[in-house]
Structures are given as C-alpha cells and as structure tokens.
Amino acid sequence: MNGFLTPSALRSRIYSIPRVRFAFLPTPLQYCPTLSRELGISLWVKRDDLTGLAFGGNKTRNLEFRMAEALSVGADVLVFGVEASSNSARQTAAAANMIGLPLILILRGKPESSPQGNLLCDLILGADVRIVDVPTIHSLDPILKETAKELQRKGHRPFILNHGKMFATGAALAYAECLLEILEQMDGRVPDYIYISSGGKGQAGLLLASKALGLQTHIVGIAATFNEDPWESAARIASETANLLGLDLMISPNEVENTLEYLGPGYGIPTPEGLRSILLFARKEGILLDPVYTGKAAAGLLDHVRKGKVAPGSTVVFIHTGGQPALFAYSNSLTRFMQEEASLSRGS
Ligand SMILES: Cc1ncc(COP(=O)(O)O)c(C=O)c1O
Known part of the structure; x- marks a missing residue:
C-alpha cells in the first residue's frame, strides 16, 4: 500500500x-x-x-453488518448453527428480535434439564432452539442446509447466518x-x-x-x-x-x-x-x-x-x-x- x-x-x-x-x-x-x-x-x-x-x-458489533446483509437479501427467517453455550447465539437472538425476524438456532450440545448461561438467555429471547448432539461443530453444516431447504419448501426465504458473505x-x-x-x-x-x-x-x-x-x-x-x-x-x-x-x-x-x-x-x-x-x-x-x-x-x-x-x-x-x-x-x-x-x- x-x-x-x-x-x-x-x-x-x-x-x-x-x-x-x-x-x-x-x-x-x-x-x-x-x-x-x-x-x-x-x-x-x-x-x-x-x-x-x-x-x-464482541458479536454485537459484527451483527450490525451481518443482519444488514440478511435484510438486503429479503430473508424472512434466520438460521444459525453454533455451540449450545455460544455467546454469539445469545446476541444473535437479541438482534433478530430487534429487526423482527424469527431465528432458528441449531445448537451443538446435549439437552439440558435446567439450562444456564447463554442457553437460558436464548430461550428467554424466544429463539427456536434445536439442540443436536453431533461430534464436531462442522457436523452442523448439513443440518443447517436441510433446515433451510425445509423452510424453502414451506415458502420461506431463510438466510443461514453462518454462510453469509x-x-x-x-x-x-x-x-x-x-x-x-x-x-x-x-x-x-x-x-x-x-x-x-x-x-x-x-x-x-x-x-x-x-x-x-x-x-x-x-x-x-x-x-x-x-x-x-x-x-x-x-x-x-x-x-x-x-x-x-x-x-x-x-x-x-x-x-x-x-x-x-x-x-x-x-x-x-x-x-x-x-x-x-x-x-x-x-x-x-x-x-x-x-x-x-x-x-x-x-x-x-x-x-x-x-x-x-x-x-x-x-x-x-x-x-x-x-x-x-x-x-x-x-x-x-x-x-x-x-x-x-x-x-x-x-x-x-
Ligand atoms: C466472548 C468471546 N470472545 C472472543 C470470541 C472469539 O471471537 P472471534 O470471532 O474474533 O474469533 C468469541 C466468539 O464467540 C466470544 O464469544
């Protein structure tokens, strides 16, 4: 330069x-x-x-750009896959509420009888939380794609946040x-x-x-x-x-x-x-x-x-x-x- x-x-x-x-x-x-x-x-x-x-x-700052992208492509539902304990999931759930878009969180972990920390916040924030017990974080990808396809079949315009530019x-x-x-x-x-x-x-x-x-x-x-x-x-x-x-x-x-x-x-x-x-x-x-x-x-x-x-x-x-x-x-x-x-x- x-x-x-x-x-x-x-x-x-x-x-x-x-x-x-x-x-x-x-x-x-x-x-x-x-x-x-x-x-x-x-x-x-x-x-x-x-x-x-x-x-x-830290995710609050980057969600400003990521949610602008989701809105610009006309998404009507958001899909996001991360760890069940994720801070990112919590902040994403709050941001989704602020822009009025439903959020499906596909979270890697084990079902909890008494959720704590971020997971508890995700539930309070009203995200559609789906916990999957998969071996690695990368195993979430096919599930995200399948979830998005299912939503498309129902006439929705899903946006997978993990795949955003x-x-x-x-x-x-x-x-x-x-x-x-x-x-x-x-x-x-x-x-x-x-x-x-x-x-x-x-x-x-x-x-x-x-x-x-x-x-x-x-x-x-x-x-x-x-x-x-x-x-x-x-x-x-x-x-x-x-x-x-x-x-x-x-x-x-x-x-x-x-x-x-x-x-x-x-x-x-x-x-x-x-x-x-x-x-x-x-x-x-x-x-x-x-x-x-x-x-x-x-x-x-x-x-x-x-x-x-x-x-x-x-x-x-x-x-x-x-x-x-x-x-x-x-x-x-x-x-x-x-x-x-x-x-x-x-x-x-
Ligand atoms: C509290 C906290 N610090 C740091 C990071 C890592 O951020 P980066 O995306 O820059 O690797 C995360 C990611 O989830 C986080 O939740």
Missing part, C-alpha cells in the same frame, strides 16, 4: 458498508490503576462486554472500527500492545486497521478453540476485508501474532490460569471476565508480562469481548477453584 490512511479516511470507508445499528458505541476504555501498578505496565480494558444486545459482547468480514470490519475508537479514546497515545481473545476474525480487523494506519502496535490474539487455524484465518479475513474496503493491503499468516498456548485441554474447558485471571481482574479492578474466552486471554496477557514478552512500561489495551453469562454456567468449577485458592492461601 502506498502511504497510510488517516483514521477518518478509514472510518469513512467502514461507514460506506451497510449496517443496522445495534451497539452502544463507543464502548468505554477503562484504565486499570491497580493492575497497571502491580504489572509495571499501563493497562486499559476496552469494555466490549458493554456493547448492548442482551449482556453484550459478512460472517467473517463483518467481524473484521467491526474490530477495525474498534481500533479507531481506541485511538480516539487514548488522545493520540498509541498502544504498544492490544490483546484480544480471538480465533482470527476480530484480530483480522485490528490487524488490517493497524497496517492501514501504519501503526507499530502488536496485535496479539489468544485462541479459545482449536476449530480454526488463527494465523491462516486472520490473514485471509484481513486481506478479504481490506479488499472490501478498497485497500491495497495484504496480511500474511506470519504477520499474525496468535497463540493456542492458553487454551488448555479444549474449548470451554476452564484452565487454572484462566480462573485465576478471572479472580485477579475481579478483585483488583471490579471487572468480570469469563472462563471460556476472556479469562484465558487474560491468562495469556499476564504470562506474557511476567515473561517480559510485553516490555515493562508498555501501554497495553486488553479487549474485553464479553461472555460473562458463562460465569453462571460454570458455577461449580468457579466455586471449587475459589475454595482451593482460599485453602492454599490459608496454608491448609
């Missing part, structure tokens, strides 16, 4: 893409005085858990815009590091915006699932989104800083470091993280600070992507962990 864009030029390109407004933007950027002092850095948390849409989270690109546009918000909120100070829980999509947007603006910020993704190759997917999505924005810019997988190191045994399985990070952020700054995504991302950030991968004195923004309804679904693990920590500190 010849020359860099100004933030306002990048913003106007993003604004040229159709969207439905759902999110409360800009989300706050919260300075963390105690953790900053204890870690020897300047730590800010971008509160994307406060985006709105039924407890909020904006599925990944919308997430990247959303986080390109989030970076612009951060820069504005920091009054000219540019973060040395941005940390985000990401399998690639949100990170793609941060990366492309940072490259388009010519920033030197390290954009570090901490993955919470093995479902995606975060390096390949962030690079591909960033390049596709740059193309959509008319930017002559490519990102290659070796420019993507992401790690699977803090994921533990698998998606949705809490790690001791993740749970410890939840307690730390809660008790030092009053911020609630979650055990599936942001707790693990915070564990990655804290470990990088301890190991000196984040240089002392750096300015660091941690993007809180939401997910707190999972705290209630993981009540047993959290309670056990707090008891163990308390007995360790009593020395028993």
Whole structure:
C-alpha cells in the first residue's frame, strides 16, 4: 500500500458498508490503576462486554453488518448453527428480535434439564432452539442446509447466518472500527500492545486497521478453540476485508501474532490460569471476565508480562469481548477453584 490512511479516511470507508445499528458505541476504555501498578505496565480494558444486545459482547458489533446483509437479501427467517453455550447465539437472538425476524438456532450440545448461561438467555429471547448432539461443530453444516431447504419448501426465504458473505468480514470490519475508537479514546497515545481473545476474525480487523494506519502496535490474539487455524484465518479475513474496503493491503499468516498456548485441554474447558485471571481482574479492578474466552486471554496477557514478552512500561489495551453469562454456567468449577485458592492461601 502506498502511504497510510488517516483514521477518518478509514472510518469513512467502514461507514460506506451497510449496517443496522445495534451497539452502544463507543464502548468505554477503562484504565486499570491497580493492575497497571502491580504489572509495571499501563493497562486499559476496552469494555466490549458493554456493547448492548442482551449482556453484550464482541458479536454485537459484527451483527450490525451481518443482519444488514440478511435484510438486503429479503430473508424472512434466520438460521444459525453454533455451540449450545455460544455467546454469539445469545446476541444473535437479541438482534433478530430487534429487526423482527424469527431465528432458528441449531445448537451443538446435549439437552439440558435446567439450562444456564447463554442457553437460558436464548430461550428467554424466544429463539427456536434445536439442540443436536453431533461430534464436531462442522457436523452442523448439513443440518443447517436441510433446515433451510425445509423452510424453502414451506415458502420461506431463510438466510443461514453462518454462510453469509459478512460472517467473517463483518467481524473484521467491526474490530477495525474498534481500533479507531481506541485511538480516539487514548488522545493520540498509541498502544504498544492490544490483546484480544480471538480465533482470527476480530484480530483480522485490528490487524488490517493497524497496517492501514501504519501503526507499530502488536496485535496479539489468544485462541479459545482449536476449530480454526488463527494465523491462516486472520490473514485471509484481513486481506478479504481490506479488499472490501478498497485497500491495497495484504496480511500474511506470519504477520499474525496468535497463540493456542492458553487454551488448555479444549474449548470451554476452564484452565487454572484462566480462573485465576478471572479472580485477579475481579478483585483488583471490579471487572468480570469469563472462563471460556476472556479469562484465558487474560491468562495469556499476564504470562506474557511476567515473561517480559510485553516490555515493562508498555501501554497495553486488553479487549474485553464479553461472555460473562458463562460465569453462571460454570458455577461449580468457579466455586471449587475459589475454595482451593482460599485453602492454599490459608496454608491448609
Ligand atoms: C466472548 C468471546 N470472545 C472472543 C470470541 C472469539 O471471537 P472471534 O470471532 O474474533 O474469533 C468469541 C466468539 O464467540 C466470544 O464469544
């Protein structure tokens, strides 16, 4: 790319893409005085858990683009397939209600006699929830297609959200815009590091915006699932989104800083470091993280600070992507962990 864009030029390109407004933007950027002092850095948390849409989270931003696409093709019913514990399902159910479209959620999991967390919210929001016990997330695809065909046979115009053109690109546009918000909120100070829980999509947007603006910020993704190759997917999505924005810019997988190191045994399985990070952020700054995504991302950030991968004195923004309804679904693990920590500190 010849020359860099100004933030306002990048913003106007993003604004040229159709969207439905759902999110409360800009989300706050919260300075963390105690953790900053204890870690020897300047730590800010971008509160994307406060985006709105039924407890909020990172998906609220990208749903603005994805729902605009569904409306533009004249959909009269939405179909979406994800994990039963998904934050995305909850925010999608709220967005669907706001635009008045019925939503069929095909969720991978086991039927629950007493649903908790996101699943409980999906039901309260009135989505047509269908739980299927299939081996992997990819096994949902034929079911989504079959559901859509059945709806078509009945004369409907279904839109499978997973297959939308904006599925990944919308997430990247959303986080390109989030970076612009951060820069504005920091009054000219540019973060040395941005940390985000990401399998690639949100990170793609941060990366492309940072490259388009010519920033030197390290954009570090901490993955919470093995479902995606975060390096390949962030690079591909960033390049596709740059193309959509008319930017002559490519990102290659070796420019993507992401790690699977803090994921533990698998998606949705809490790690001791993740749970410890939840307690730390809660008790030092009053911020609630979650055990599936942001707790693990915070564990990655804290470990990088301890190991000196984040240089002392750096300015660091941690993007809180939401997910707190999972705290209630993981009540047993959290309670056990707090008891163990308390007995360790009593020395028993
Ligand atoms: C709370 C939270 N953080 C992070 C992510 C990952 O986002 P991305 O789509 O950028 O990989 C998700 C995805 O569901 C999420 O719910």
